[in-house]
Amino acid sequence: MKLPYAEPYKIKTTEAIRTSTREEREQWLAEARYNLFNLRSDQVFIDLLTDSGTGSMSDRQWAGMMTGDESYAGASSYYRLKETIERIFGMPYFLPTHQGRAAENVIFSALLKEGDVVPGNSHFDTTKGHIEFRHCSAPDCTIDAAADTQLEIPFKGEMDLEKLERVFKSHPKEKIPCTVLTITNNTAGGQPVSMKNIRETAELCRRYGIPLLIDSARFAENAYFIKTREAGYADKTIKEIVREIYQYADIMTISAKKDGVVNMGGFVAMRSEELRRKAMTFGIMYEGYVTYGGMSGRDMDALAVGLDENTEFEQLDARIRQVKLLGDLLDEYGVPYQRPAGGHAIFIDAKKILPNLPKEQFIAQTLGCELYLEAGIRGVEIGSILADRDPDTHENRYPRLELLRLAIPRRVYTDNHIRVIAAACRNIYERRDEITKGYRITFEAPILRHFTVELEPVK
Template identity: 90%
Template sequence: MELPYSEPYKIKVTEAIRTSTRAERETWIREAKYNLFKVRSEQVTIDLLTDSGTGSMSDRQWAAMMTGDESYAGASSYFRLKQVIENIFGMPYFLPTHQGRAAENVIFSALLKEGDIVPGNSHFDTTKGHIEFRRCSAPDCTIDAAADTQLEIPFKGEMDLNKLEKIFKENPREKIPCTVLTITNNTAGGQPVSMKNIRETAELCRRYRIPLLIDSARFAENAYFIKTREAGYADKTIKEIVREIYQYADIMTISAKKDGVVNMGGFVAMRSEELMRQAMQFSIMCEGYLTYGGMSGRDLDALAVGLDENTEFEQLDARIRQVKLLGDLLDEYGIPYQRPAGGHAIFLDAKKILTHVPKEQFIAQTLAVELYLEAGVRGVEIGSILADRDPVTHENRYPKLELLRLAIPRRVYTDNHIRVIAAACRNIFERREQITSGYRITFETPILRHFTVELEKI
């Protein structure tokens, strides 16, 4: 018989998990004002809040940390990471930062001015936050198909080139400092972008002389989907595909806590030395000196190894198979989610599950709380709370999709944990008709409110 699949790694260290009671969870979530960000980690059984910085590092990464050079300036760890970035992405200039939103802060400080327009394919929360904080706008140019969660197409996170060109035509060139292409498209459900769409987006940007910035948090997973779904790439390595992707980019930002599989780190990289010089001052002011930029030497070395390891097919395959397993189980139970299964997470379609909860009562957040109460599983709302208020009208924005993201950390949970998550979702789905009300906001900040929002049950 053919041998079954097994993971390309073995486990060296484990961490104990405490299983709580529903009564305890009811108390804890009430004390947290129904915001799962405010729940303590020891009060969570299976933590799917994010895959950012929560993955399990390899033995090679832990070994590399011991060689970390903590020199304030000119550390050898910096130059080892610089070489890896040049090899993998082909970017000659880079500034390390402590994480992705810091990279956005550095580059947008150099590029943006009030009133600018930064189009993209579903900017993620911090990206949109940095843009709107500077009193700029972030129009969404994602293809319409992304809003239909039950539609199965291979590249559902793509840029709609007609929408993008319409913005280019209707606005002066100097008002559009860059276009942001996010791979994979997190807000649309971890959906990938094809090489064809990346290339055509770049060609359109160059025709209008607008730099293309690739938001690269899950670049390796996007390359995996290009290899497995796009004609002409099956025989190419992940590293070859990544190198081709970035030949189309002028700038890249990355939260390396995802596909770099480190607990902390990120960077901004670019082809222009002039732009790098403009961004340097903001890196020094906000992050640290140019050769460490908010990261310790040991983190720089761990990232160099992580980028190299996670651009190999076997590691990506094991990770994406586990996400697909959760999707397959949800299919078996008839539970709707953004299809096909994404690269880093399953996004439950809260609108289709909780059909009796009004949109004003935050449908996806209601589902998130229910899942925590059911089994101590912590996910995150990708819906109306995350969408914030319109910066002009101050009215709540209600996006087409109300999703509950269940992000699977890399090499952390077993397939049995995945089965527990699916069973908990099934229990909620079977009693969904009894869930008829949600929550109202009692406190919120003007921007990025979902991190600190406080709610009360209606």
Template identity: 85%
Template sequence: MMTLPYAEPYKIKMTEAIRTSTREEREAWIREARYNLFKLRSDQVTIDLLTDSGTGSMSDRQWAAMMTGDESYAGASSYFRLKTTVAELFGMPWFLPTHQGRAAENVIFSALLKEGDIVPGNSHFDTTKGHIEFRRCHAVDCTIDAAADTQLELPFKGEMDLAKLEKVLAENPREKIPCVVLTVTNNTAGGQPVSMRNIRETAELCRRYGVPLLMDSARFAENAYFIKTREEGYASKTIKEIVREMYDWADIMTISAKKDGVVNMGGFVAMRSEELYKKAMSFSIMFEGYVTYGGMSGRDMDALAVGLDENTEFGQLDTRIRQVRLLGDLLDQYGVPYQRPAGGHAIFVDAKKVLPNLPKEQFIAQTLAVELYLEAGIRGVEIGSILADRDPETHENRYPALELLRLAIPRRVYTDNHIRVIAAACRNIFERRAEITTGYRITFEAPILRHFTVELDKIR
């Protein structure tokens, strides 16, 4: 008897037209955008892999929940429904909604950080590092060294290096370290997960030194999926059970709910300490809005409450991660190098290995990103030297060990045929990589988070 093939646990109810462009059009558009893919218009993009943040397709239950949204300024029932979901799922009793993840960081770091502080973590993502350095504090990377070897196969490649972390904790006064940030999954390292063992051991180390553990939680559900499928002792546990255990070790959490909450806009900060909540509350009111809506409408809070419930079920996560793995499997067939194993939300192509002769000063991953757009109208994002920004003290460009082109797959948006187009385009570039001999130089950059608005010129 034939084993039935895999099928997605949903059916498609609405479609959105995609415009296919010519190479000549794309050459003109990317030149007008000053070779910054963020500056492209969406209708100039065929397959958009810039981010999986806020770009997913919501479910029928989420759309229905939006109709029950309570838009009261204070005390909205939508707020209390989301508050209950957060408390049940994460075990965090104190909660402030925000309009997205960087807003949650702004609120909590305003309450926690002071100039000169040190914030260790496992590869702080761009906005996290931006908020830390904007406050003249120092983000110290304590990721395991293995994360820098893209071809090394490890089940939990995004983990905190406990020896590095303890060195930071031991060598600095307690009052200089307001928190430790643990990012799950580790986006900068390639969407790589963190094991429950590493979460527990990081938390125990933090408790020994009296430092709160803050979990950056944008892709918490994907991290729980990898714990279930890769870590001994968790195969029989539900995703919700694993999530609750993960957060039993955390003191604070921030989240961009636009990822694993599968909403177009939203986030929150939650914590165990009522004292910290009261301190953060003032910044929430100043920056976001009153405590029972923050930066979110009632309808968005209701959609998020449903999204958090739905996306902590195995079937939804399995479908999503299978599609990311399909892209990785196809790139394996074509010999295109990427951060292995395939991550939870994206494939991170190793730009240094694709373009080994391009000088780092010419922004290797950005060069590859532009080539992919020119090849097939596919928009990815550079996770490399442009995103790494300049050192806040020396003002020299930082050149990270990894130069990656992130291809982030939106949830429930593209079919497997789109994935095959992406893989074929990557193959075409890889086969003509010897022809790509020059990259780009910066002509304009903002003093912080420059990658969003940077302008470049092609080196002739």
């Protein structure tokens, strides 16, 4: 018989987690003001809030931390990371930062001025936050197919080139400092972008003289989907595909806490020495000296190893198989989600589960609270709360998609945990008609409100 699949690693250390009663969870959720970010980690059974910084590092990464050079300037750890970035991405200049939003802060401080326009394919929360905080706009140019959660196409996170060109034509070139292409497209459900779309987006940008910035949080997973779904790439390695992706980019930002599989870290890299010099000032002000930039030497060494390891097919295959397992189980139970299964998460379609709940009562957040109450599982709302208010009208923005993201940490949970998640989603789906009330906001910050928002049940 054909041997069954097994993960390409073995487990060396475990961490205890505890179950809780529904009564406990009801009390904890109320104390958290119905914001899942406010829960303590020991109040959560299976934590799917994010895959950012929550993965398990390898033995080689832990060993790399022991070689970390903590010199303030010129640390050897910096040069090991620099060599890895040049080899994998082909980017000659980089500035380390403590995480992805810090990389955005550094580069947008160098590039953006008030009134600028930064188009992209569904900017994620911190990206849009940094743009709008600077009184700039972030038009969404994602393909319309991304809004149909039940439509199955291989590359659902792509840039709509006609939409993008309309933005280019309707603004002076000097008002568009860059275009942001996010791989994979997190907001649209962890959906990938094809190499063809990356190449054509770059060609359009260059025709108009606009730099292309790739938001690279899950670049390796995107490369995996190119290898497994796009014609002409099946025989290429992940590293070869990554090098091709980045030959089209002028700038890259990355939260290395995702596909770098580290607990903290990020960087901004670019082809232009002039841009590096401009961004360097902001890097020093906000992050630290240019050869550490908010990262310790040991973290830079762990990241160098993580980038190398996670651009190998076997590691990505094991991770994406687990996400697909959750999708397959939800298919079996009839639970609707953004199809096909994404690279890092399953995005439950809250509108389809709770169609009668008014949008003003925050549909995806309501579903997230129900999942926590059901089984102690913490996800995150990708919907109206995350969308924030319109910066001009101050009205709530209601996006086309109301999604509950269940982000799977790398090498943390077993397939049995995945089965528990699926069963809990099934239980909620089967009693969906009983969920008739959502939540209202009692406190919100003026930007990126979803992290600290406080709510109460609608009476």
